[in-house]
Amino acid sequence: MGELKHDKWVGTTYGNDGMHKWLIKMLKVVDVRLIYAFASVFVVPPTMLINGKARKAIYNFYRTGFRYNKLKSLWMTYKNHCAFSQVVIDKFAMYAGKKFRISITGYEHFRSLTEQTPGFVQLSSHIGNYEIAGYSLVADKKRVNALVFGGEKAAVMMNRSKLFQKNNIRMIPMSSDMTHLFLLDEALSNGEILSMPADRIFGSQKAYSLELLGRKAQFPQGPFVMAAIRDVPVLFVSVMKTGLKSYHITVSPIECPASGNSKSKAADMARRYVELLEGTVRKHPAQWYNYFNFWEN
DSSP: OOOOOOSSOOOSOSSOHHHHHHHHHHHTTSOHHHHHHHIIIIIHHHHHHHOHHHHHHHHHIIIIISOOOHHHHHHHHHHHHHHHHHHHHHHHHHHTTOOOEEEEESHHHHHHHHTSSSOEEEEEOSBSOGGGHHHHSOOSSSOEEEEEOTTOOHHHHHHHHHHHHHTTEEEEEOOTTOTHHHHHHHHHHTTOEEEEEOSOOOTTOOEEEEEETTEEEEEESHHHHHHHHHTOOEEEEEEEEEETTEEEEEEEEEOOOSSSOHHHHHHHHHHHHHHHHHHHHHHOGGGBOOOSOOBOO
């Protein structure tokens, strides 16, 4: 499979495999709060200075989307970078065996669908720490097929795979030739679960132009069209950090209209997805992790 790239964003975790392995070893014995503090002082500020493109994109997100003044937008940009560093640290802490307090709202929606014969689609986004859903929402009777970025670092993929396998999760890497789409469709036809993000488009992929925080942005049509054609249920799942060692998972059903063709049903579900995404971001503005110019024009 070819490597999937995009000119607006990078899907890999910062650092190399050696650094990642060292961090995992250190987190086995060091409290994550110490790593948080170190990152907020010695990692985040220089990262913001060096990576001006990402810094400007997030600053613009707060200035334009939330209409914060310049000072507050700058402060939120720093908070956002700190929050993202904590999410990354938390992932490696889980690889090291650390546990977090997890609470769930709407778990009954997930469990109900796992008891039914048809498969379903579970949509995520680049907010919070969605990877935790793979360790918390366990489907005993259905395999979960998680669409992941194919160019991720080896150490991350290896540790993620170890934890996912315990919960009957198969990772499907995205590929430039789009062969992953056949695996996703096959999984749905087998009554399995698809887990994928729906807030980023890849190159020339067809997209919906929908309003988020008062401005138009593009969202991929693929996840919604696939669900509409297969006529399967759709969930939106967000996993937001609520404390130093706690997360809250929210599972929300995305209702599919009873009438209309698959094209109109897919468009309606996409609009509902964006509504849920905006509502979550408004509650947790610091946990938005799309480091590029998200809006059109």
